Amino acid sequence: MAFDAKIRVIKTRNCPIIAGFASVGSKKESEGPLGKFLDMTFEDSFAGEDSWERAEGVLQREAVKIALRKTNLESENIDIIFSGDLLDQSFSTIFGLKNFGIPFLGQFGACSTMAQNLILCAVMVDSGFAENSIAVTSSHFCSAERQYRFPLEYGGQRTPCAQWTVTGSGAAVVSNKQMMDKFNKNKRSYPCIEKFLIGKILDFGVNDSSNMGAAMAPAAAQTIVDFLRGTDTVPSDYDLILTGDLGEVGAKLVRKLIEKEGFKIRDNYNDCGLMIYHKEKQDVHAGGSGCGCSASVLCSVVLQRMLKRELNNILFIATGALMSPTSFKQGETIPGIAHLVQIKNLNL
Amino acid sequence: MAFDAKIRVIKTRNCPIIAGFASVGSKKESEGPLGKFLDMTFEDSFAGEDSWERAEGVLQREAVKIALRKTNLESENIDIIFSGDLLDQSFSTIFGLKNFGIPFLGQFGACSTMAQNLILCAVMVDSGFAENSIAVTSSHFCSAERQYRFPLEYGGQRTPCAQWTVTGSGAAVVSNKQMMDKFNKNKRSYPCIEKFLIGKILDFGVNDSSNMGAAMAPAAAQTIVDFLRGTDTVPSDYDLILTGDLGEVGAKLVRKLIEKEGFKIRDNYNDCGLMIYHKEKQDVHAGGSGCGCSASVLCSVVLQRMLKRELNNILFIATGALMSPTSFKQGETIPGIAHLVQIKNLNL
Numbered sequence: 001m002a003f004d005a006k007i008r009v010i011k012t013r014n015c016p017i018i019a020g021f022a023s024v025g026s027k028k029e030s031e032g033p034l035g036k037f038l039d040m041t042f043e044d045s046f047a048g049e050d051s052w053e054r055a056e057g058v059l060q061r062e063a064v065k066i067a068l069r070k071t072n073l074e075s076e077n078i079d080i081i082f083s084g085d086l087l088d089q090s091f092s093t094i095f096g097l098k099n100f101g102i103p104f105l106g107q108f109g110a111c112s113t114m115a116q117n118l119i120l121c122a123v124m125v126d127s128g129f130a131e132n133s134i135a136v137t138s139s140h141f142c143s144a145e146r147q148y149r150f151p152l153e154y155g156g157q158r159t160p161c162a163q164w165t166v167t168g169s170g171a172a173v174v175s176n177k178q179m180m181d182k183f184n185k186n187k188r189s190y191p192c193i194e195k196f197l198i199g200k201i202l203d204f205g206v207n208d209s210s211n212m213g214a215a216m217a218p219a220a221a222q223t224i225v226d227f228l229r230g231t232d233t234v235p236s237d238y239d240l241i242l243t244g245d246l247g248e249v250g251a252k253l254v255r256k257l258i259e260k261e262g263f264k265i266r267d268n269y270n271d272c273g274l275m276i277y278h279k280e281k282q283d284v285h286a287g288g289s290g291c292g293c294s295a296s297v298l299c300s301v302v303l304q305r306m307l308k309r310e311l312n313n314i315l316f317i318a319t320g321a322l323m324s325p326t327s328f329k330q331g332e333t334i335p336g337i338a339h340l341v342q343i344k345n346l347n348l
Numbered sequence: 349m350a351f352d353a354k355i356r357v358i359k360t361r362n363c364p365i366i367a368g369f370a371s372v373g374s375k376k377e378s379e380g381p382l383g384k385f386l387d388m389t390f391e392d393s394f395a396g397e398d399s400w401e402r403a404e405g406v407l408q409r410e411a412v413k414i415a416l417r418k419t420n421l422e423s424e425n426i427d428i429i430f431s432g433d434l435l436d437q438s439f440s441t442i443f444g445l446k447n448f449g450i451p452f453l454g455q456f457g458a459c460s461t462m463a464q465n466l467i468l469c470a471v472m473v474d475s476g477f478a479e480n481s482i483a484v485t486s487s488h489f490c491s492a493e494r495q496y497r498f499p500l501e502y503g504g505q506r507t508p509c510a511q512w513t514v515t516g517s518g519a520a521v522v523s524n525k526q527m528m529d530k531f532n533k534n535k536r537s538y539p540c541i542e543k544f545l546i547g548k549i550l551d552f553g554v555n556d557s558s559n560m561g562a563a564m565a566p567a568a569a570q571t572i573v574d575f576l577r578g579t580d581t582v583p584s585d586y587d588l589i590l591t592g593d594l595g596e597v598g599a600k601l602v603r604k605l606i607e608k609e610g611f612k613i614r615d616n617y618n619d620c621g622l623m624i625y626h627k628e629k630q631d632v633h634a635g636g637s638g639c640g641c642s643a644s645v646l647c648s649v650v651l652q653r654m655l656k657r658e659l660n661n662i663l664f665i666a667t668g669a670l671m672s673p674t675s676f677k678q679g680e681t682i683p684g685i686a687h688l689v690q691i692k693n694l695n696l
Contacts, residue, residue: 008427008451010477051678079356080546088436089672090456094549098683103356103546105464105687106456106670108438116453120468127475129358147674198428198451201442322454324437326495330399335446339453 007230009197015346016125017190019132019175020071023300024063025292026167028141032277037300038168039066045142045167053087056140056167057096059292060085063171063299064100064136071132071173071180075100078173079130082117084108085138085291086165087147092138102134110320111216111245112199113137114170114295115339118316121174122193122341131179138169139290148209148325159210163247163289166276170295172303177346191306195231195342199223201322203335209328213250213273213286216319219336220246221257223317227340228263235265239311242302244294244318244338245273247287272297294318303343312345355578357545363694364473365538367480367523368419371648372411373640374515376489380625385648386516387414393490393515401435404488404515405444407640408433411519411647412448412484419480419521419528423448426521427478430465432456433486433639434513435495440486450482458668459564459593460547461485462518462643463687466664469522470541470689479527486517487638496557496673507558511595511621511637512630518643520651525694539654543579543690547571549670551683557676561598561621561634564667567684568594569605571665575688576611583613587659590650592642592666592686593621595635620645642666651691660693 022039030041040062042048047055060083068075081100083093084107097104109116117135124130142152144165150156174193199219206215220243228234235241235258246254251271258265272294273287298316305311323334370387378389388410390396395403408431416423429448431441432455445452457464465483472478490500492513498504522541547567554563568591576582583589583606594602599619606613620642621635646664653659671682 053674053678084456086437087672088674089434089458089670091672091675094670094683095675095680098549098551101548104549104685105468105546108432108454108456110437120453123471123475123477127471127477129471129475198453200449201446201452203446322437322442324435324439326401326436327439327443330401332443335442337452 007226009195009227009230011195012122012126012193014126015192015194016122016174017177017180017192018303019173019180019190020067021172021299021303022063022066022070023170023296024059024168025296029166029168029276032282034276034297034301037304052140052142053091054095056085056092056138056143059169060093060096060136060138063169064134067171067173073132073173075102078102078132078134080124081134082107082120083136084113086110086144109337110322111289111291112318112320112337112339113291114298115316115318115341118172118193118341119196119198119339122196125174125176132173132175134171134173136169136171137291137295139165139292140167141165144290158285161211161249161286163212163273163286164284165290166288166293166296168292168296170299172299189346191303191343192346193341194344197223197227197340199338201335201337203333205333207333209323211249212289212321213247214253215321215334216336217246217250217253217257219338220254220317220319223338223340224258225261235263235268238268238313238315240314241269242314242316243271245289246271246319247273247289249286306345314343316341316343355574357543357575357578359543360470360474360541362474363540363542364470364522365525365528365540366651367521367528367538368415369520369647369651370411370414370418371518371644372407372516373644377514377516377624380630382624382645382649385652400488400490401439402443404433404440404486404491407517408441408444408484408486411517412482415519415521421480421521423450426450426480426482428472429482430455430468431484432461434492457685458670459637459639460666460668460685460687461639462646463664463666463689466520466541466689467544467546467687470544473522473524480521480523482519482521484517484519485639485643487513487640488515489513492638506633509559509597509634511560511634512632513638514624514636514641514644516640516644518647520647537694539651539691540694541689542692545571545575545688547686549683549685551681553681555681557671559597560637560669561595562601563669563682564684565594565598565601565605567686568602568665568667571686571688572606573609583611583616586616586661586663588662589617590662590664591619593637594619594667595621595637597634654693657693662691664689664691
């Protein structure tokens, strides 16, 4: 791999805080090892709507509502919301968020969207252009499967390296600390966005749409290695290095690629796609995937453990496979991208 | 219409400059009234590729290349590129830009994308997180038509209010003025991004996918009126108020809606969709549309006239119809969004 001479790790000046967060899932996620950490789960894949796309919008809407409630903020207090999903033209995002009346900039980073949104929230807040912002994203197994692969009714056989799209959403309120301190009488510490690295589109010629982990692993490795070199740190400096949804195949690859560059990765590495389901019991093959995978894992167990001080300094690297059904049918490769966010506890 | 109590017009601190720009079109655009202002036009709708989606990527790639050449910058000098297009999962953007190796954040704002990208470039540069950035987007009649409406081979009849998707791209390099002055020996003045307003998703219940102008007009009017109220200015304070691609139907509506709010709109209002084609001669019905419409008009005649000081203070309002073929088939409405960028000549 070719690593960059010019690495653009950006350090925020005032470390925008994650003032509140929430995660939403469906029945399958509630039955997984992280089920108890989710704020809300739906028994029915339609979530009371009449299409899976609308149901996915409900996941985002509920995640935003709960995150707002936890921060004691109203939607009028939010200066900007960044969101996007896996569906064509971000169907679920548009219909899930349209009634909040919050200034909106739609994002597309495939499954890297949560990191992308957190970065843009941090930029808006750190620059003083926003006091409060929201990063949110979602995915839904049923809406994704029929758009990207086969109609569910077809009952297609899944390959061993295939991943299971998470039906879920995660939302984080990113705010200016000074403002929050004024607002909240009980001053407390928060996880904050210390540094970030925006990834590049990398094409390693992978063209198997059932093996997204392999398509995304090189981009994840490049972003992680660039960050470590750019900050002159090593993996053991962090409590957790967490990739988005590489699954079993991609997580193995990313370890190898990083080790090849001279860095030792130990127990402090994990992947959201490996955390969210019971591998054998839940029949998910290589693990979870989708924008909702890394978003719901980050905005549940991971940030909850940061609040409890069990984790204090983490790297969150969400990864995206930049494939469309059209590009795939035209025989194109699947480029990957990965964005990194360093989240630290303030006032250690 | 309900206009906001809390209007979030943002003023940049250092007025990031548009250091260079370029526009690319196809044969039809070259034959329109703005043909002579385009930097490059392709005779063949495939632009030497074997699919229209790849061809659309070529439009973006060439627009970026020319804009870089005009600024004497290399892709290594660009800290971030914001782009997106109308296609599912931004197919053309990914494949058009992947070889530049520039940190990338994918955007989805339907036809509002150029304003969205300019805003994010301005934020990155003004906050000091980037020295140079690029805003680019594209659309292609053939790729859009077959994705959103009918295969071209079907030869469907177009309604009178239908618009013609522009085959084109526009790219702008947004930079830190101090840096550019150091870099360029011949100091000169540039158009700069003075203020912006990020729009909200507005749903007025329009559900005719052949009448995008009507779907977008309320969002355009809301953003323009909010900006005027938020800055305490009137339309005549600006040399040009330019909407993205409302076309004939939407442009009439937006005038009415704004006048209803007590503002007089005169000759200084225009719409990119009305400028790019000869209405009668080119059989485009209600005018041009697509991300490439506002991008190519802004990055050709409009910014060229700013450099010549024929225009010094303009409002650029790109408008998006947030529809997907899936949401449309499920009977959903078409929400709209509009983002505004104020561009001024520095050193008047």
